[in-house]
Amino acid sequence: MTLTESNAFVSMASSADQDYPASNILDSSEKVFWMTTGLYPQEFIITFKEPIEFRHIRFVTSNVKRFVMFTTSNQEPKNFETIFEKTLPNNENNLQITDYTLDRSIDVRHFKCVILAGYDSFSSVHSLKFDAENSRMGKKY
Numbered sequence: 001m002t003l004t005e006s007n008a009f010v011s012m013a014s015s016a017d018q019d020y021p022a023s024n025i026l027d028s029s030e031k032v033f034w035m036t037t038g039l040y041p042q043e044f045i046i047t048f049k050e051p052i053e054f055r056h057i058r059f060v061t062s063n064v065k066r067f068v069m070f071t072t073s074n075q076e077p078k079n080f081e082t083i084f085e086k087t088l089p090n091n092e093n094n095l096q097i098t099d100y101t102l103d104r105s106i107d108v109r110h111f112k113c114v115i116l117a118g119y120d121s122f123s124s125v126h127s128l129k130f131d132a133e134n135s136r137m138g139k140k141y
């Protein structure tokens with residue numbers, strides 16, 4: 001099941017380009033993407049209408065140098081906890097694939113990613129996938 005089918009939506013993005021909107025992060029295809037509009041940091045928040053539980057993340061980007069990910073199970077997008085931070089090697093404009101497994105499953109209502117630095121003025125997020133169990137419906141995202 002895709003993030004769009006899971007009733008997830010991008011509730012905040014720090015930059016907007018009508019040709020590369022933040023909603024592209026939710027698309028399962030890596031051929032569409034959200035592009036930042038220069039300057040760092042850049043961030044986005046994905047909100048789930050119903051909380052999910054997940055343990056594994058797959059994050060596909062381009063020109064991202066350093067990022068940090070946060071989650072919260074609160075009803076409102078506040079009091080985030082850091083779950084993962086990474087510096088990526090320069091991949092010369094090719095896709096950067098980051099797979100990360102947490103040491104335990106966590107409940108999430110809001111997921112936030114902050115791109116702290118890039119290898120270029122612009123970076124892109126091609127996809128974000130969770131290996132998740134919906135705590136109420138038992139579906140994969």
